[in-house]
Amino acid sequence: MKAKYIKDWENELNICIRCAYCFEGCPVFKELGWEIDGARGKLIVAYGLLTGELEPSEYIAEKLFQCTFCRDCVERCSADISVPDIMGAVRADLFEAGYSSDSHKELLKKIEKSGNIFGKEIKPPVFEGDKAVLLGCRLVERKEDSEKYLIILEKLGVKTKTFNESCCGMPFAVLGDKKGFSNQQDKFRETLPDKNEEFICACTTCVFFIRAKYPDLKAKYIIDEIVERLPDYKGKLKKLNIKVTYHDPCNVARGMGMVDEPRDILKRICSELVEMPTYGKQAECCGGGGGLLVSDDKLAEKLAENRVVQAIETGAEVLTTLCPTCEFNLKNAVEKLGGKIEVKNLLDLLYESMM
Amino acid sequence: MGLVGVQRLKEIVGAENVKDNKADLYVYGSDSSVHQAMPWVVVRPHTIEEVQNVMRYANPRLIPVIARGAGSGMSGQAVPIKGGIIMDLKKMNKILEINLEDTFVRVEPGVVDDDLNRALKPHNVFYPPAPASSRIATIGGEIANNASGVRSVKYGAVRDSVLGMKVVMANGDLIHLGAKTRVEATGYQIDRLMVGSEGTLGIIVEATLKFVPIPKFRCLGIAKFNELEEAGNAISEIMSSGIILSMLELMDNIAIKAVNQALDLGLPDVEAILMFEADGMAKEGVDIEVKRMMEICKKHKGFGLELSYDAKERTRIFSGRKKLFPSLSRYKEGYVCTSLADDMAVPYSKMADMAKKIHEIAKRNNVIMTAYGHCGSGCMHTKILMDPIKKTQWEDAKRAVFEIYNFVRSVGGTTSAEHGIGISKAPAFKREKHESLELMRALKKALDPNNILNPGKLMDAPDDWVTATKLRYTVKLEGK
Ligand SMILES: Cc1cc2nc3c(=O)[nH]c(=O)nc-3n(C[C@H](O)[C@H](O)[C@H](O)COP(=O)(O)OP(=O)(O)OC[C@H]3O[C@@H](n4cnc5c(N)ncnc54)[C@H](O)[C@@H]3O)c2cc1C
Ligand code: SF4
Ligand code: SF4
Numbered sequence: 001m002k003a004k005y006i007k008d009w010e011n012e013l014n015i016c017i018r019c020a021y022c023f024e025g026c027p028v029f030k031e032l033g034w035e036i037d038g039a040r041g042k043l044i045v046a047y048g049l050l051t052g053e054l055e056p057s058e059y060i061a062e063k064l065f066q067c068t069f070c071r072d073c074v075e076r077c078s079a080d081i082s083v084p085d086i087m088g089a090v091r092a093d094l095f096e097a098g099y100s101s102d103s104h105k106e107l108l109k110k111i112e113k114s115g116n117i118f119g120k121e122i123k124p125p126v127f128e129g130d131k132a133v134l135l136g137c138r139l140v141e142r143k144e145d146s147e148k149y150l151i152i153l154e155k156l157g158v159k160t161k162t163f164n165e166s167c168c169g170m171p172f173a174v175l176g177d178k179k180g181f182s183n184q185q186d187k188f189r190e191t192l193p194d195k196n197e198e199f200i201c202a203c204t205t206c207v208f209f210i211r212a213k214y215p216d217l218k219a220k221y222i223i224d225e226i227v228e229r230l231p232d233y234k235g236k237l238k239k240l241n242i243k244v245t246y247h248d249p250c251n252v253a254r255g256m257g258m259v260d261e262p263r264d265i266l267k268r269i270c271s272e273l274v275e276m277p278t279y280g281k282q283a284e285c286c287g288g289g290g291g292l293l294v295s296d297d298k299l300a301e302k303l304a305e306n307r308v309v310q311a312i313e314t315g316a317e318v319l320t321t322l323c324p325t326c327e328f329n330l331k332n333a334v335e336k337l338g339g340k341i342e343v344k345n346l347l348d349l350l351y352e353s354m355m
Numbered sequence: 356m357g358l359v360g361v362q363r364l365k366e367i368v369g370a371e372n373v374k375d376n377k378a379d380l381y382v383y384g385s386d387s388s389v390h391q392a393m394p395w396v397v398v399r400p401h402t403i404e405e406v407q408n409v410m411r412y413a414n415p416r417l418i419p420v421i422a423r424g425a426g427s428g429m430s431g432q433a434v435p436i437k438g439g440i441i442m443d444l445k446k447m448n449k450i451l452e453i454n455l456e457d458t459f460v461r462v463e464p465g466v467v468d469d470d471l472n473r474a475l476k477p478h479n480v481f482y483p484p485a486p487a488s489s490r491i492a493t494i495g496g497e498i499a500n501n502a503s504g505v506r507s508v509k510y511g512a513v514r515d516s517v518l519g520m521k522v523v524m525a526n527g528d529l530i531h532l533g534a535k536t537r538v539e540a541t542g543y544q545i546d547r548l549m550v551g552s553e554g555t556l557g558i559i560v561e562a563t564l565k566f567v568p569i570p571k572f573r574c575l576g577i578a579k580f581n582e583l584e585e586a587g588n589a590i591s592e593i594m595s596s597g598i599i600l601s602m603l604e605l606m607d608n609i610a611i612k613a614v615n616q617a618l619d620l621g622l623p624d625v626e627a628i629l630m631f632e633a634d635g636m637a638k639e640g641v642d643i644e645v646k647r648m649m650e651i652c653k654k655h656k657g658f659g660l661e662l663s664y665d666a667k668e669r670t671r672i673f674s675g676r677k678k679l680f681p682s683l684s685r686y687k688e689g690y691v692c693t694s695l696a697d698d699m700a701v702p703y704s705k706m707a708d709m710a711k712k713i714h715e716i717a718k719r720n721n722v723i724m725t726a727y728g729h730c731g732s733g734c735m736h737t738k739i740l741m742d743p744i745k746k747t748q749w750e751d752a753k754r755a756v757f758e759i760y761n762f763v764r765s766v767g768g769t770t771s772a773e774h775g776i777g778i779s780k781a782p783a784f785k786r787e788k789h790e791s792l793e794l795m796r797a798l799k800k801a802l803d804p805n806n807i808l809n810p811g812k813l814m815d816a817p818d819d820w821v822t823a824t825k826l827r828y829t830v831k832l833e834g835k
Contacts, residue, residue, distance in 0.1 A: 014691050014743055014828055015684050018387045020425045024469075024490045033399075033446060034374060035426065041382040048381050051829055060378050076490075079684035079692070080617075 001056045001097040005089035013047045022073035027285045039073035039083045046090040061099035065295035070250040070285035095176030103294045115166035129159025132193045136203025138324035148351040156229040166191045170209045174291040204323040208251035243272040245316035248283035249323035269353035276310040288329035304333035356395035367408040372399040383441045390431035390824040397441040403560045411527035422554040424496030429694035430777030432553045436811040464495025480566040483510035495559045500775040501551035508731025509601040514550040522557035525803040554809040570634035574645045575669040578657030579625045586627035587707020589655040590730045594703040602632035603731035610727045614675045617682035690740045696756040700733040701768035720755040734772035743828035781816030
């Protein structure tokens with residue numbers, strides 16, 4: 001295998017002191033328990049591929065794709081190593097060496113064909129104001145919900161404008177398809193109404209990814225917009241009589257450092273907010289990221305179940321979150337566990353409170 | 356390892372608990388040291404009986420067995436220098452008993468230190484050794500290394516918390532050592548021999564540990580010094596004046612620079628910073644101790660003094676020390692932070708000399724070294740920052756390590772305070788303990804006649820640590 005992309009990370013692989021601090025909160029390591037499952041193990045394998053001491057194999061590909069890009073390891077790292085970036089590089093090398101599973105190929109084909117992860121034509125609700133709002137594939141598909149989120153913005157005084165979106169390309173990047181990503185980047189840019197104007201982004205994954213991979217674009221997270229406008233909001237905001245627990249999406253808490261803001265909103269609109277044993281920047285990942293849902297859906301589901309069990313143990317009636325992918329994964333897990341808690345997007349709660 | 360052997364191990368621990376894929380072996384061949392070597396197979400027992408059966412299989416066949424916790428050792432203790440079976444004990448992680456009446460806890464070896472303390476906290480007690488790696492280090496690994504930490508000046512090292520243990524010997528026999536009582540004078544203290552044995556004498560499969568009450572008050576102070584010598588004098592006086600302290604930490608100028616450079620914490624660019632702490636059940640008692648330390652610092656020209664009982668403030672004051680490790684890793688482009696000659700202990704009165712010597716030796720040998728550490732327990736930490744792909748840098752590091760340990764011995768210090776010997780520190784250890792090496796070998800032979808328990812370590816490790824194993828980095832000849 002040509003170590004074309006991982007070569008750029010040789011210095012970082014040397015800097016990793018192999019301390020194992022990244023074992024502590026890694027959801028995959030906690031579930032599977034072999035050292036190859038934690039960030040240190042994965043980085044050592046990446047190093048072996050770089051030096052040629054290891055040859056790529058189906059097994060290595062399986063292991064390196066079992067990472068949710070949750071950044072828990074980054075948060076705890078002794079040497080500030082950006083593990084997901086290194087995983088992205090080694091996956092790109094594996095992809096070029098032909099280690100791409102059928103499920104990966106199928107997903108990427110769908111995006112190439114339709115511009116979204118569902119492989120079919122989906123259209124956002126029509127809003128024709130002046131502020132562009134990017135919903136992201138999952139929310140475009142949930143038209144009723146996204147309409148509510150746009151109404152929240154309207155009530156706060158934003159004249160929103162939707163458009164026919166194309167995927168930001170995140171799945172190509174995390175699954176290692178560099179060329180596919182580059183093509184998708186062009187398509188994504190083409191659909192943006194104005195590349196020089198700030199736009200609001202309703203999807204946590206998209207906004208974090210766009211900020212990292214499209215440094216010239218100005219993506220504003222919907223929660224930032226809401227938090228700025230809420231103090232001046234004079235409309236209805238009733239207290240919902242529910243005990244709620246909040247699951248921090250990795251990209252929100254660790255990725256963008258946003259921990260208090262969603263909680264402040266919840267404290268205003270819900271009668272009680274309780275925390276799970278891990279929360280904020282230490283929150284356990286639900287397993288929905290890093291392409292795990294396509295690489296190993298069973299593992300992704302198991303990680304979500306682990307998180308749901310923690311939520312149920314708080315005694316909360318509602319498990320709320322902000323990321324549509326977390327929501328999807330957690331909902332499936334709740335169903336599997338017999339529906340003992342309801343999963344809702346925080347924006348759904350806010351909408352209810354405003355109505 | 357042949358197919359038959361792997362099959363037999365699968366029968367003992369279950370097929371799902373055996374790995375012999377090359378990628379797994381490559382991962383388990385490394386720890387937090389500079390060394391790397393390939394094991395033949397990795398097994399993950401869940402019960403004492405499984406450990407016994409693995410030993411019964413390996414012993415007559417002369418197959419090395421290397422116990423492994425988190426693999427966070429910094430001297431290559433868990434690196435399988437002679438191949439063999441890695442016994443990953445992380446799944447033996449049950450807390451078996453918390454006995455509040457008799458103040459002990461019984462645990463399996465794979466219990467993580469912080470998990471144990473999380474379980475003890477509701478009872479207002481804690482297991483105190485607290486190595487910095489407590490978030491991942493296992494109790495088995497801590498005992499096998501006699502780990503210690505920032506508060507060991509008051510609460511001791513792991514050896515002071517161990518009451519007893521169960522050990523599986525090389526031939527598979529299970530023995531009970533120590534007792535559940537605070538004192539014991541019942542013959543040879545073989546449990547003590549197991550502490551710090553680095554997996555070479557037996558596999559610790561259960562430990563009985565004592566715990567102590569969580570102090571109600573904790574006060575942290577900080578003082579800055581323009582001269583390292585002045586900080587050194589303050590350390591000597593604090594330690595010789597009968598103060599009951601729970602922490603005394605030093606950071607030298609390079610450590611301060613590293614933290615400032617990486618984190619912009621705005622620490623003053625001084626020669627040394629001391630952080631001191633006292634804890635206890637009564638505030639008056641804590642007050643007396645911290646104020647005495649503050650006075651001593653002042654007397655030795657310490658300035659910028661701060662004191663705080665507040666948890667948030669203490670975190671702020673300590674943040675520089677806490678962030679030191681990541682900062683050192685980023686100190687100079689192309690350099691890495693290696694754990695070489697990293698944890699010697701020297702008499703209190705020699706701390707400042709030691710720090711100065713470290714700087715002098717580093718300069719002479721073209722590497723960067725910093726001096727920081729748990730002065731309260733006499734432990735001085737250093738790291739060698741170097742370019743790991745340059746062959747000449749390894750020669751430089753080797754000379755620096757040699758000179759440092761010569762100095763340590765000349766002032767009556769010892770090779771390792773807490774990180775253990777393994778492979779990297781074996782040459783210095785052998786020079787220091789030359790009179791007792793044969794006795795150690797005889798003990799090892801008596802307990803492990805076939806030399807299968809973590810062979811090639813401590814007194815049996817190679818004399819040149821640089822060539823002892825493959826290095827984890829790809830070293831290139833200069834100019835290529
Ligand atoms: C960033 C960092 C900071 C550290 N800070 C400290 C510190 O402050 N203080 C300190 O003392 N150490 C420190 N260490 C070193 C290390 O974490 C400790 O020595 C720790 O106790 C090792 O535990 P482990 O579970 O990782 O053991 P491993 O590294 O897996 O094993 C270490 C040795 O113990 C043996 N062993 C493990 N389990 C058993 C068992 N059940 N029976 C018999 N032998 C066994 C192994 O064979 C090996 O020889 C630090 C390490 C790192 C990477
Ligand atoms: S915590 Fe960071 S430095 Fe330590 S092993 Fe993991 S990735 Fe490497
Ligand atoms: S990003 Fe998350 S899943 Fe991936 S190695 Fe780090 S902690 Fe584990």
